[in-house]
Amino acid sequence: MKIPEHGELASVVAALCAASATEDGRRTVAAHDEQYELGVGGDDGLLILEMRQGQMIVLPVSERAPEFCRYTRVDFLGTAISDIASQSLTPTEAVEEGRILLRSRLYGGGQFLRLLRLSQRESTSLSR
Amino acid sequence: MSADAEAALRGARNMVRNAGLIAGQSVLVHAERDTDGRLVDVIWAALAEHDVNVAVMRTDHWDKLRDEPPEVFRTALAAVDVLISTGEFLRALDKMYLKKAMYDDGLFYLHNEASTFESMGSDYAIFPLELVAAIGTYVTGQLRGSRLRLTTPAGTDLEMTVRPETIGGYWYPYRYDAPGHKKAFPGGAYAFYPEGPVDGVLAIEAIPRHAVPLPSNHLERPLMLTIQDHRVTGMDGPCAEWLSDYWLQRGDENSNWLGKVALGIHPKARSPEGRGACNPAIINVGFGNSTQYGGPVFSRSWTRAYVQEPTLTADGVPVIDRGHLCALDAEPIRRLAEELGCEASALDQVPQTLADLTDL
Numbered sequence: 220m221k222i223p224e225h226g227e228l229a230s231v232v233a234a235l236c237a238a239s240a241t242e243d244g245r246r247t248v249a250a251h252d253e254q255y256e257l258g259v260g261g262d263d264g265l266l267i268l269e270m271r272q273g274q275m276i277v278l279p280v281s282e283r284a285p286e287f288c289r290y291t292r293v294d295f296l297g298t299a300i301s302d303i304a305s306q307s308l309t310p311t312e313a314v315e316e317g318r319i320l321l322r323s324r325l326y327g328g329g330q331f332l333r334l335l336r337l338s339q340r341e342s343t344s345l346s347r
Numbered sequence: 348m349s350a351d352a353e354a355a356l357r358g359a360r361n362m363v364r365n366a367g368l369i370a371g372q373s374v375l376v377h378a379e380r381d382t383d384g385r386l387v388d389v390i391w392a393a394l395a396e397h398d399v400n401v402a403v404m405r406t407d408h409w410d411k412l413r414d415e416p417p418e419v420f421r422t423a424l425a426a427v428d429v430l431i432s433t434g435e436f437l438r439a440l441d442k443m444y445l446k447k448a449m450y451d452d453g454l455f456y457l458h459n460e461a462s463t464f465e466s467m468g469s470d471y472a473i474f475p476l477e478l479v480a481a482i483g484t485y486v487t488g489q490l491r492g493s494r495l496r497l498t499t500p501a502g503t504d505l506e507m508t509v510r511p512e513t514i515g516g517y518w519y520p521y522r523y524d525a526p527g528h529k530k531a532f533p534g535g536a537y538a539f540y541p542e543g544p545v546d547g548v549l550a551i552e553a554i555p556r557h558a559v560p561l562p563s564n565h566l567e568r569p570l571m572l573t574i575q576d577h578r579v580t581g582m583d584g585p586c587a588e589w590l591s592d593y594w595l596q597r598g599d600e601n602s603n604w605l606g607k608v609a610l611g612i613h614p615k616a617r618s619p620e621g622r623g624a625c626n627p628a629i630i631n632v633g634f635g636n637s638t639q640y641g642g643p644v645f646s647r648s649w650t651r652a653y654v655q656e657p658t659l660t661a662d663g664v665p666v667i668d669r670g671h672l673c674a675l676d677a678e679p680i681r682r683l684a685e686e687l688g689c690e691a692s693a694l695d696q697v698p699q700t701l702a703d704l705t706d707l
Contacts, residue, residue, distance in 0.1 A: 247453065250525040285512040287487070288519060311450045315443065317645040324515035324641045329527020332450040 227300045238338035239275045249273035291323040310335040354468030359393035362532040365476045370398040372428040385464040424448040429455045453526030466620035475687045483518035485674045493661035501569045505547035513540035513641030535613025535625035540642040545577045553653040553701045564707040579603040601646035606637030614696040619705040626699035628670035630657045655701045
């Protein structure tokens with residue numbers, strides 16, 4: 220998968236790609252189809268991460284399709300990305316503290332958060 | 348098997364069928380000490396018809412809003428794929444242990460709102476969920492892109508719009524297909540983020556339990572809230588002091604943001620056997636963290652309140668008329684009910700008032 224150059228967001232996407240290759244990650248990606256529009260700091264979205272028929276693909280924001288019940292906007296605020304990468308913050312805690320803003324409906328962003336959490340665990344196991 | 352047990356098993360099968368469980372999954376059914384064993388038995392029997400591993404755990408009661416669950420229950424969540432709760436809702440939006448179980452560990456949480464054996468065998472639980480989904484889809488077609496006006500006899504008069512991608516709740520086609528997912532059975536809650544401009548007055552008639560106790564959940568006269576550009580800018584009436592203090596103590600600058608409007612679309616929803624708030628005669632609203640409903644504003648607080656006997660119009664066309672859901676009379680919905688083999692009375696809406704709402 221080609222990972223676009225979007226600063227620290229590229230590291231998030233790379234981590235999610237690694238997580239999606241694990242057994243739990245494959246199950247998570249395959250759970251349902253949804254588009255996640257990712258952004259940093261509340262500005263316009265920078266890229267689309269799409270789960271489609273068990274595959275995770277990265278798309279430009281021009282392919283944003285906020286379909287009924289199948290779209291979530293994700294904003295990383297402040298140091299959320301680096302804190303998640305350093306394992307000092309879990310994705311669920313980040314949402315609770317308003318450091319990841321998930322504008323979500325049907326699935327509550329569970330698929331994305333689960334994959335992000337798996338990426339933390341994968342990172343830990345790789346570093347051992 | 349008795350006729351009552353046969354009926355309750357039919358309701359339980361309706362729940363399990365639509366959960367779409369995956370073979371080999373571990374399912375935990377949680378009940379409390381005083382939960383009717385017959386209710387647990389029919390849920391277990393319905394689950395046993397699928398290739399899943401079932402365990403049942405009974406615990407003592409705990410205050411779902413203010414207390415943490417027993418440690419054994421919390422620990423068990425890490426070991427199962429699916430949790431089915433049979434009593435009080437486990438407060439998925441309020442409790443971090445459950446958020447972690449769902450989002451960190453991928454738990455699927457299904458809350459059974461048909462909370463008694465009798466309810467599980469009633470037309471509330473046996474109601475086809477395909478029909479709930481069709482009603483929700485029909486309502487979505489009515490609301491899509493329209494200017495909405497909500498009024499009540501108590502004095503509510505509020506205008507807003509709606510973006511379809513923020514519509515959710517517990518009514519859509521009902522199957523397990525995601526980690527971190529939560530559902531309610533039989534559902535019938537239809538929620539959306541009220542898109543701006545949002546202006547007018549909300550005449551609040553009841554407020555459910557919050558972390559800080561209220562003087563009274565049922566208000567003797569309406570609490571009048573003035574809404575300007577999404578925010579509560581004025582309040583007058585009972586519990587005004589409580590609300591003001593609550594936001595001061597527990598909230599932040601966005602606690603007063605109108606972040607959710609939820610309609611009831613299940614014609615058989617009635618308290619206490621089921622979730623009365625899913626009856627079309629009741630509308631519930633929420634203030635604070637709108638992101639969980641697709642809105643743009645984050646808050647650490649979430650405050651809920653109820654109005655009753657609503658009239659909701661979309662570009663002047665009634666969606667709810669003095670508490671009656673107009674979709675229930677719509678020809679496509681009537682036709683589907685007939686195709687599904689429902690009785691002629693299946694779409695007759697049962698009465699529900701806030702005074703009779705027991706799960707506040």
